Amino acid sequence: MKIEFISKENGAATLLLKETNPTEMNMLRRLMVNEVPTLAMEDITIIKNNSALYDEVLAHRLGLIVLKTDLESYDLPAECKGKKKGEAVCTKENCPHHTVLLKLKATGPKSVYAEEIESKDKEVKPIHPKTLIVKLLKKQAIEIEATAVMGQGKDHMKFSPGLVYYKGYPKIKIGDIKNAAAVEASCPTKVYEVKNDKLKIADEKRCILCKACVDVSENKIEVQGSNEEFMLTIEPWGQLTPGEMLLKAIDVMDSKLDEFESLIKKI
Numbered sequence: 001m002k003i004e005f006i007s008k009e010n011g012a013a014t015l016l017l018k019e020t021n022p023t024e025m026n027m028l029r030r031l032m033v034n035e036v037p038t039l040a041m042e043d044i045t046i047i048k049n050n051s052a053l054y055d056e057v058l059a060h061r062l063g064l065i066v067l068k069t070d071l072e073s074y075d076l077p078a079e080c081k082g083k084k085k086g087e088a089v090c091t092k093e094n095c096p097h098h099t100v101l102l103k104l105k106a107t108g109p110k111s112v113y114a115e116e117i118e119s120k121d122k123e124v125k126p127i128h129p130k131t132l133i134v135k136l137l138k139k140q141a142i143e144i145e146a147t148a149v150m151g152q153g154k155d156h157m158k159f160s161p162g163l164v165y166y167k168g169y170p171k172i173k174i175g176d177i178k179n180a181a182a183v184e185a186s187c188p189t190k191v192y193e194v195k196n197d198k199l200k201i202a203d204e205k206r207c208i209l210c211k212a213c214v215d216v217s218e219n220k221i222e223v224q225g226s227n228e229e230f231m232l233t234i235e236p237w238g239q240l241t242p243g244e245m246l247l248k249a250i251d252v253m254d255s256k257l258d259e260f261e262s263l264i265k266k267i
């Protein structure tokens with residue numbers, strides 16, 4: 001497999017992967033979405049809450065707050081440095097290698113945003129400070145303690161580090177076109193341009209394989225997504241960067257293959 005960088009926009013990276021196939025692409029996508037771990041609030045103690053939101057609604061909102069995650073410092077409970085020998089998962093309460101304590105205290109009248117959450121680890125903080133948690137009226141107050149833990153998207157989507165999608169690299173063949181301007185206008189993503197009445201490709205990477213141009217050209221254009229080259233877009237929610245997501249996914253795949261190998265050797 002060969003990887004080339006295409007672009008980075010608003011935190012999302014797009015890569016071109018060559019000499020691969022749909023199975024490998026989907027494996028990478030699933031590893032990133034479901035297996036790459038991040039921190040999210042899991043155990044929530046509501047010390048005080050007389051706001052308009054029920055405790056469970058408040059807890060749910062807190063669970064979805066995106067927290068910056070350092071993969072060097074935190075691990076899943078099953079891979080935690082604090083795990084005792086022979087243990088399947090680390091069960092140490094408030095273990096600094098897989099949990100972080102957070103606190104939130106506010107009194108109305110005011111809107112309470114994620115930026116008011118205090119974290120025991122200054123590096124673990126909400127990525128989107130203006131995420132609204134609750135609106136408090138006069139005499140309303142909340143006081144909450146929460147433990148964020150490392151988890152995976154396969155257990156709950158709040159742990160998933162982002163959105164990952166791919167498409168076969170667009171292969172476009174232009175035949176004998178009589179209506180260049182109409183074909184150009186039919187494309188929703190401005191793939192074509194007309195120069196001297198001739199239809200040219202301005203940027204095939206923009207193609208979303210909708211085939212509107214094929215219809216308008218009366219099949220004088222062929223559009224196919226490649227089965228060997230793919231454009232992979234990694235759009236993080238913010239816990240990790242696209243590079244961290246991809247590298248961790250490859251690490252996870254490596255350890256799964258090692259486990260598979262050791263199981264095969266036992267047969």
Ligand code: SF4
Pocket residue numbers: 186187188189190191206207208209210211212213214223
């Ligand atoms: S398939 Fe759709 S997106 Fe691609 S070039 Fe044709 S009209 Fe544009």
Ligand SMILES: [Zn+2]
Pocket residue numbers: 077080081082083090091092095096097098099
């Ligand atoms: Zn631990």
